[in-house]
Amino acid sequence: MISIEFRRKNSDNNIIDGLREGQKKTLNHIYNEYFPHVRNHILKNSGSEDDAKDVFQDAIMAIFQNVSNADFELTCKFQTYLNAVSNNIWKKRLRDRKKNTVTLEEDFMHIAQEEIEDAVLKMERYKFYLRKFSEISVKCQELLKMFLNGIDMKSITEHFGFASVSYTKKRKFNCKESLVKAIECDPEYQLLVSP
Numbered sequence: 001m002i003s004i005e006f007r008r009k010n011s012d013n014n015i016i017d018g019l020r021e022g023q024k025k026t027l028n029h030i031y032n033e034y035f036p037h038v039r040n041h042i043l044k045n046s047g048s049e050d051d052a053k054d055v056f057q058d059a060i061m062a063i064f065q066n067v068s069n070a071d072f073e074l075t076c077k078f079q080t081y082l083n084a085v086s087n088n089i090w091k092k093r094l095r096d097r098k099k100n101t102v103t104l105e106e107d108f109m110h111i112a113q114e115e116i117e118d119a120v121l122k123m124e125r126y127k128f129y130l131r132k133f134s135e136i137s138v139k140c141q142e143l144l145k146m147f148l149n150g151i152d153m154k155s156i157t158e159h160f161g162f163a164s165v166s167y168t169k170k171r172k173f174n175c176k177e178s179l180v181k182a183i184e185c186d187p188e189y190q191l192l193v194s195p
Contacts, residue, residue: 012078019067030060034079038086046094055093059086125192132182140175147172 018026038059039052047055062085066072074081133141139160146156157168183189 012074015078016067016072016074019064027060030082031056034082037079037083041083041087042090045090047090051090051093055086055089058089062089121192128186128188128192129183132186133179135182136175136178140171140178143168143172144175144179 015026015030018029035052035056038056039049042052042055043049059082063082133144136144143156143160146159147153151159153165153168153172156162156172157165160168160171162168162171
């Protein structure tokens with residue numbers, strides 16, 4: 001009995017450590033092990049599959065924020081903690097739904113239309129950006145992609161064989177300026193940015 005309790009406590013501590021370190025295998029374990037219970041609870045209490053997924057994800061985010069605090073100490077089973085957080089989130093959502101019940105269908109239609117128009121505009125802006133991005137030099141494209149993917153300046157400098165990090169920064173600035181000029185000089189730009 002003591003060894004089972006020790007293993008459970010050790011397993012829960014491993015979960016907390018895995019969350020703190022952002023280990024993907026820990027997140028997969030939590031999802032596979034604990035999501036079915038949270039889903040069943042929400043489905044039995046007026047929720048849908050999508051509600052269950054949203055609540056579970058929000059609960060994991062809340063727990064992650066808590067365990068990131070160095071003073072955090074798990075005082076119960078991880079499953080109990082996760083269930084409590086999930087239940088509180090779900091109860092709050094149910095209360096909010098009751099308060100915010102909208103009966104006018106026109107409001108929904110108006111909101112939906114605005115969202116569709118906004119999504120279309122964002123897509124058009126993105127396509128425009130990609131076209132302009134393809135117009136700058138291949139070397140500039142590669143440098144900016146590396147920078148946007150979080151690769152540090154020293155690695156970019158070594159990749160291109162530039163003389164120094166400061167020269168790499170200057171090249172990045174010039175590439176970015178070329179892209180901005182290509183965008184701003186196109187008449188389509190004004191159509192996409194005007195309200």
